Amino acid sequence: GYDLPIVLGSFGGYPLDADLMNETLDLLDEYDRLYVDTSAVRYREVLERGVLEHPDRVLFGSGAPDVHPNVGVMEVLTLDVSEDLMARVLAKNPARLVPALAEGADV
DSSP states (O other): OOOOOEEEGGGGOTTTOHHHHHHHHHHTTTOTTEEEEOTTOOOHHHHHHHHHHOTTSEEOOOOTTTSOHHHHHHHHHTSSSOHHHHHIIIIIHHHHHSGGGSTTOOO
């Protein structure tokens, strides 16, 4: 079999379908190599659920060029979650999935 990570953009619910996003979060329980990114989520409760229930499977996605990247950053920074969980979403998870993104990586 393959050990390829799959990242679903927009929590798998583009364009702005909260039901699909929640269904995608349920799929994370079934598929170990499935990840979601935060681009175009816009539903605070769905985003917070994903970060709390699957803190190592949520990756920051800016949504650019459709929205300014700062919008995506602020959506993560204003969640009611710990700073560690925010750091996982914004930096640690992407760096773990793509080692070349890690600080000091020899690319």
